[in-house]
Amino acid sequence: MNLLIQQTVNGLTLGSIYCLVALGLTLIYGIMEVPNFAHGHLYMVGGYVTFFMMTLYGLNYWVSAIISGIVLAVLGILLERLVFNPMRNSPSSNKFIAAVGAMLFLEASARVLWGSDFRSIPAIYDNVVVMGGVRLTEQRLIIIAGAVILMVALYVFIKHTMIGSTIEAMAQNRDGASLVGIDVNRVAMLTFAVASILASAAASLAGPIFLVYPGMGSLIIMKAFVIIVIGGMGSIPGAVLGSFILGLTESLGATYLSSNYKDVVAFAILVLILSIKPSGLFAKGAR
Amino acid sequence: MLLKTEALTKNFGGLTALNKVDFEIQESEIVAIIGPNGAGKSTFFNLISGYYPACSGTISFLGKDMTRTPTHEFACRGIGRTFQTTNLFTDSTVLDNLIIGYRSKTKMGMLDAIFNTSRARRDEGASREKATEVLEFIGLTEVKGQPVGNISQEAAKRLAIGLALVTEPRLLLLDEPAAGVNHGETNELAKLIKKIQQTGTTVCLIEHKVQMVMNLAHRIMVLNYGSKIAEGTPKEISNNERVIEAYLGGTAHA
Amino acid sequence: MLDGMKKSNAKLIAYGGFLAVAIAFPFISPNRYYLTVVTLGFIYAIAVYGLNLIVGYLGQLSLAQAGFFGLGAYVSGLLSLKLHLSFWISLPMAAVVTTLVALLVGLISFRTRGHYFVIFTLCIGVIINLVIEKWDDLTGGVRGLIGIPRPTSIGPIDFISLESQYYLVLFFLSLTIFVMSQIASSLVGRTFKSIRNSEELAATLGINVMRNKLLAFGIAAFFTGIAGALFAGYIRFIGPDISNPHLTFEFLLFLLIGGQATIAGPLVGTLIATGLTESLQFMQEYRMVVFGALLIIIVKFFPGGLVGAAMKLKTKIEKRMNKANKSVNAPSKGENHAAKNRGFN
Incomplete structure (x- = not known):
């Protein structure tokens, strides 16, 4: 029983990290129809920035995370300006290829700059809390709480600010949005900034438990794609739901089925879903 | 009889784009389908060319049921079509x-x-x-x-x-063949359509240019709000009250 | 007509020239190291030809390519290592198994469209990669397969020397190029291109889109499987890495550098990219800083790659020459084109 609770909490932790990454991916897809393949690598860079802020400059964990968010927002905007904006009228497969190029570039740059070693963000919240017979490190609770706070913040931002509701309007109808005089460029840059901040937050939160290394974005980006396909590409609630479904499935699957194949689970789910429903579970406007 | 539809129906979401349309096309005639914008003309075309499947009702061609036939089979069985926006x-x-x-x-x-x-x-x-x-x-x-x-x-x-x-094709479906071309060119296209029919190919067309339709078609079907409201020779149609009402009434712009 | 003869002659000369240089290469190569690099480049090129058929001609961005390459390599490697089968049995088996798996994948994946298709095929690649890595008992997991036997000798011809292996690979590469160019210039190849241009129009004209997509997918996988088997027999040590999506991205890069939907593109791109990589050995691990950026630039500014750019330049020059010659002799434009399409027959 305790094992079940323990693994459920682990699943929630994992789901929280997935969620922050997948939310950014689905936002970008919703606004620009760009499958941002480099998104996992923004997550990676976010992890490195936090790591170096703490170890090189001796900054506080939270301050480092905030700096990382700012750096990533700038990087995200650069990515939008230099790669995706020039490609906006290209065929969709070319956008995908450009995104792959950006991904390869970021990963190789990380290797050049920081080497291929595995690093770990220093853990400052590694006390063990015992709750109802289950032992948890504080960091896991911080991850879950952090993800929830950011999700609420994103919700408030989208529903209750002018610029946020513009994003939502554009996600629902891109052509209509440009008709009513929304500055499409500004919204695109802002979306990339927000998505990158979420990715860097995910990395800052996960860093003390999982490791930081140049290839850390590859697996998570593919899982994030699986999540947004499950949840419907462009859908925000779908991304949240999909993340926790995947996190829990993986965590429980690893315990009760086979830990060896736990990474296969995500992709097997996707193949299964697309085999039955070729346009995804919650496809909008499918013909 | 070349093509026959019975109670052909198509819904998009909650919207009924085509409602129980019965229609027949005879061998080597020119028939036209007219109606105000959004009347379901293109939907009808897309169904009888197999572009998308019907929700209910049947389509038969040369006596064979085609309701569940995949798109590419339609061309093989003898139904050819063009698109409203020229597709090449x-x-x-x-x-x-x-x-x-x-x-x-x-x-x-x-x-x-x-x-x-x-x-x-x-x-x-x-x-x-x-x-x-x-x-x-x-x-x-x-x-x-x-x-x-x-x-x-x-x-x-x-x-x-x-x-x-x-x-x-035995049956050629033309979706607004003369849209966006000038008067002289329209006449040339009408000649071409006539020539096609004379070689023994049956032609069914959707067209907004009423003059062209009246000169060309042997028979006309009128759709409005997804339903067939009239069918007959050009002369009958031009005197039909429901047709006049549909064109002059609420959905004015034709 | 005359023009057509000229065109096909030019093509024959191009093929003949390539073959002559390729056959002479072991004799003129200054050192054996180049020979190993080119052999490996040829093997990759075969897989890139497969990718070209799907991405270039059919217009479907499939990212399962490295998965199929790895599958071919492991099927062939396992058959010759564990069942001691001859290379000449394990190679066709690898091609057949890869094709069958691809057809199954295609049957499902071609029901999806656009980004879903891309993500789906990518996931298939990842699954193959993960299964190879995790199925320890069969594949040796991360340790891989070690000591795969060399290609079995045929009568007096053995494949022990580097040169003989080079010629073996060259044989399969030539076969691949021949088949691909025959397909490209035929009605079958045009059917693929029509699907790339407009699926809905192709279907309206009575073309069975699904069947044609499966056909292209199957052929592509067949050659990719052969490439995998050749890799296993040549390197003789394979690990799960060869099925990693990163290799798919490299294949994609090779294809785009050379030029998609062209016959020379895959070979040109693969040789140039692998050559550059090898000459920049010191930055092996970092080459993607350059190549990643290059990928973006190519896809934005030179979607036809090197061969596409060269062909554009050639037609430009021809046009200018034609203009100059117009008064002397003016071949009808239509005839010219018709001849070109008949191509290499």
Whole structure:
């Protein structure tokens, strides 16, 4: 029983990290129809920035995370300006290829700059809390709480600010949005900034438990794609739901089925879903 | 009887785009479908050309049921069509468009291609011959080597019709063949359509240019809000009260 | 007509020239190291030809390519290592198994469209990669397969020397190029291109889109499987890495550098990219800084790659020459094109 609770909490932790990454991916897809393949690598860079802020400059964990968010927002905007904006009228497969190029570039740059070693963000919240017979490190609770706070913040931002509701309007109808005089460029840059901040937050939160290394974005980006396909590409609630479904499935699957194949689970789910429903579970406007 | 629909219905979400339409097309006639915008004309076309499946009702062609037939089979069985927005293979030439149009009549497969068998050569020769023949029929021999991006709007319309003709259809469906061309060109296109019918191909068209329809069609069906409201000769239709009301009433813009 | 003869002659000369240089290469190569690099480049090129058929001609961005390459390599490697089968049995088996798996994948994946298709095929690649890595008992997991036997000798011809292996690979590469160019210039190849241009129009004209997509997918996988088997027999040590999506991205890069939907593109791109990589050995691990950026630039500014750019330049020059010659002799444009399409027959 305790094992079940323990693994459920682990699943929630994992789901929280997935969620922050997948939310950014689905936002970008919703606004620009760009499958941002480099998104996992923004997550990676976010992890490195936090790591170096703490170890090189001796900054506080939270301050480092905030700096990382700012750096990533700038990087995200650069990515939008230099790669995706020039490609906006290209065929969709070319956008995908450009995104792959950006991904390869970021990963190789990380290797050049920081080497291929595995690093770990220093853990400052590694006390063990015992709750109802289950032992948890504080960091896991911080991850879950952090993800929830950011999700609420994103919700408030989208529903209750002018610029946020513009994003939502554009996600629902891109052509209509440009008709009513929304500055499409500004919204695109802002979306990339927000998505990158979420990715860097995910990395800052996960860093003390999982490791930081140049290839850390590859697996998570593919899982994030699986999540947004499950949840419907462009859908925000779908991304949240999909993340926790995947996190829990993986965590429980690893315990009760086979830990060896736990990474296969995500992709097997996707193949299964697309085999039955070729346009995804919650496809909008499918013909 | 060539084509027959019974209670043909299509819903999009909660919207009924086409509601229980019964219709028949006889061999070697020209029939036209008219109606205000959004009346369901294109939906009807898309159903009888197999572009998307019907929600209920049946389609039969030459006495065979086609309701559940996949799109590509429609051309093989003898139904050819054009699209409202002229649809061509934009990355190739006029002649190449027609050659690929004949593909469904050829049999060569991968192995024929690899070993360049006699069948492959026969098929390639036949495709070229057919394409050249159609090219002459639609009067585009002059521009056969041009990329389709370089030819005029009217030539593109002709080519789209030619592309459907290459598949050797028994029934040719034309979706607004004269949209966006000037008066003189419209007359030329009408002549072409007449010529097609005279070679024994049945023609069914959607058209907004009433004058053209009245001169060309033997029979007319009128759709409004997804339902058939009238059917008859051009003369009958022009005197039909429901038709006049539909065109002059709420959905004024035709 | 005359023009057509000229064109096919030019093509024959191009093929003949390539073959002559390729056959002479072991004799003129200044050192054996180049020979190993080119052999490996040829093997990759075969897989890139497969990718070209799907991405270039059919217009479907499939990212399962490295998965199929790895599958071919492991099927062939396992058959010759564990069942001691001859290379000449394990190679066709690898091709057949890869094709069958691809057809199954295609049957499902071609029901999806656009980004879903891309993500789906990518996931298939990842699954193959993960299964190879995790199925320890069969594949040796991360340790991989070690000591795969060399290609079995045929009568007096053995494949022990580097040169003989080079010629073996060259044989399969030539076969691949021959088959691909036959397909490309035929009605079958045009059918693929029509699907790339407009699926809905192709279907309206009576073309069975699904069947044609499966056909292209199957052929592509067949050659990719052969490439995998050749890799296993040549390197003789394979690990799960060869099925990693990163290799798919490299294949994609090779294809785009050379030029998609061209016959020379895959070979040109693969040789140039692998050559550059090898000459920049010191930055092996970092080459993607350059190549990643290059990928973006190519896809934005030179979607036809090197071969595409060269062909554009050639038609430009021809046009100018034609203009100059117009008064002397003016071949009808249509005829010219018809001849070109008949191509290499």
